[in-house]
Structures are given as structure tokens and as C-alpha cells.
Amino acid sequence: xxxxxWVIGNWKLQGSLSSNQALIEGIRARLPxxxxxxxxxxxxxxxxxxxxxxxxxxxxxxxxxxxxSEQAKGAYTxxxxxxxxxxxxxxxxxxxxxxxxxxxxxDDALIAKKTRAALxxxxxxxxxxxxxxxxxxxxxxxxxxLRQLNAVFDLIDAAKDEVVLAYEPxxxxxxxxxxxxxxxxxxxxxxxxxxVAKDAAFGARTPILYGGSMNGANAASIAAVKDVDGGLIGSxxxxxxxxxxxxxxxxxxx
Ligand code: PGA
Numbered sequence: 085x086x087x088x089x090w091v092i093g094n095w096k097l098q099g100s101l102s103s104n105q106a107l108i109e110g111i112r113a114r115l116p117x118x119x120x121x122x123x124x125x126x127x128x129x130x131x132x133x134x135x136x137x138x139x140x141x142x143x144x145x146x147x148x149x150x151x152x153s154e155q156a157k158g159a160y161t162x163x164x165x166x167x168x169x170x171x172x173x174x175x176x177x178x179x180x181x182x183x184x185x186x187x188x189x190x191d192d193a194l195i196a197k198k199t200r201a202a203l204x205x206x207x208x209x210x211x212x213x214x215x216x217x218x219x220x221x222x223x224x225x226x227x228x229x230l231r232q233l234n235a236v237f238d239l240i241d242a243a244k245d246e247v248v249l250a251y252e253p254x255x256x257x258x259x260x261x262x263x264x265x266x267x268x269x270x271x272x273x274x275x276x277x278x279x280v281a282k283d284a285a286f287g288a289r290t291p292i293l294y295g296g297s298m299n300g301a302n303a304a305s306i307a308a309v310k311d312v313d314g315g316l317i318g319s320x321x322x323x324x325x326x327x328x329x330x331x332x333x334x335x336x337x338x
Contacts, residue, residue, distance in 0.1 A: 087291040090248060090314040091331045092148060092210060093126040093321025094178060094295075104132055108139040110324025115331060118144040122314070122335045125176050126321065130164055137173035148176030148210065151184060154197035156204075166205025177202045178316075180212045180232070182254045192235035199247070200239040210248045210316065211236055212295065217255035226274065233278055242283035249275055249292045250316040256296025258318060265309045268294050272311035300326040303333035312337075 099107075108126070118124055127148035128136045137147050153163035169177055179202060180195040190198075195211070202209040213232040215225045240247060251271050253263050263271075272292050280287030294306055295316030306312060314334055320326040 087289050087313045089122040089334050090291050091124050091334055092316050093327060094316055094318050095128045096318060098322060099128050099132055104136055105139060107324055111327060112143050114324060114328040119335050124331055127178055133172045146175045147173050149174045150178050152177050152198055152202055154201045166202050166207050170205050170207055175208060176210050177207045179209045182214060182252060182257060192232060196235045196239045199236050203245050208246050208248060210250055212250045212252050214252040214254050242286040247290060250295050252295035260297050262297040262302050265305055269309045276311045300329035303330040307333040307337035
């Protein structure tokens, strides 16, 4: 069974009640029906999850959050638990995004705990991983990816857990320079082999997304790469027309 494809919008620290509404209405107007082989999800900041959950009702678009606590509940001021995200309608939660690794100092061990917390809450973690420019230039890409993978997979049961992986080279995020199709093919092939080695069925069904300056102009060439099962989209997910162009590119690939 081939992995389902997903186009997931990571809105980051952006949005407002009115711009969220305009964006979702814009997407729905351009895309009256989703293809069952290609899902779509949007990940607004926490306060807007219920609003956006209402706006997407009946569209088939899914809801995701951008972060969660590794804790289930308790005296953790400012944190948000997976069960709470689930209760307000989230299906996904992004974990291990490079901005949180850099700015919030999240390390592999914490990301692994958050991944487990998401799974235990019934959410699908979108686990992000990727190398910096320096790591790529010094030939460390595979070591870095393996370290990131091993940490998370220590706490994943490949026989039953459902996850999405997102390869996001850190130097490609928000820079306007995406990785080349060749680089993406290499890394996605490596990730697929890693997953298959854990469990053949798990490896086949787990979507591997690409993220990092994916946009309307490069979506078709990225979508055509083997083992690319979708995209995690930042800035282009805030423009309805571009987000839908990316979706259509994934739908057309195969
Ligand atoms: P970008 O962000 O598409 O703006 O590069 C991707 C991401 O951070 O997930």
C-alpha cells in the first residue's frame, strides 16, 4: 500500500480571525473537493484552532497544531497537552520543527518525548528533521538524520504507531531556496529505507513530506521525486492560490 500524500500548511506565528477566514474561504473556493489519495491540513497557532476547525468543516481539510507539551497535565504554566489539541479537533501536531530546535532549544530527547505524547493522545505527529548548511557542507547529513531518527524511533512502535515524517533541510526553510530534486531523492530514499527496516508495512505506509521553500513554482518538480509523499509548507501556505497549486501538483504526480 502506497503512503497517502499530505499537503500540510504550517502557518507559524501568523494569522488573525479575519485573515484565517479569508485564507480558508479562498482555499475552499479554489478546491471544492479533495482527492482521497491526497489530504490537506492546516496548522494555525493554538488560539485559532477552534475557529479554523469550524471554517474547514465539511471540506475534508484536516486540522493540525504546531507544538505540544511532552506532559499530559499538571503544573506546567503555558503548556498545551496533546489531549487538549485532540479535543478541539486536531488530527496532526508538528514536532521537532527546526525553528523550535533553534529558538526554543528543543533537543532530540525532548522531541522524542513530544512525539510519544502526541501518539498517546491519538494525534499523528509530523516529525521534522533535517541538516544545517554547515552539516551538509561537511558531509554530516546522514549522521545528523540518523541521530534525529534514532532518538524518535526509540519511542515509536512501528507495528502500530502512525506518524508522518517531514524532511526539512534547515538551510531551505524560509530562504526561498529549496533543496534540489536530486538532494530530495537521496534523503527521501534514505528515510524510506530506514522506515522499511523498522517494519516493511510501516515503511510503505508512512508519508515522507518535503519542506523548505516549496512553492507554486517548484511544487511540480518536487512532487515528481520518488518517495515524496507531500509537502510541509510555510510561507506559501498563507496564500490560497499558491497552496492550492501545490496541492494540485501533488495530485497530478504519479
Ligand atoms: P517555508 O517553511 O515553506 O516557508 O520554507 C517550511 C516550514 O518551516 O515548515
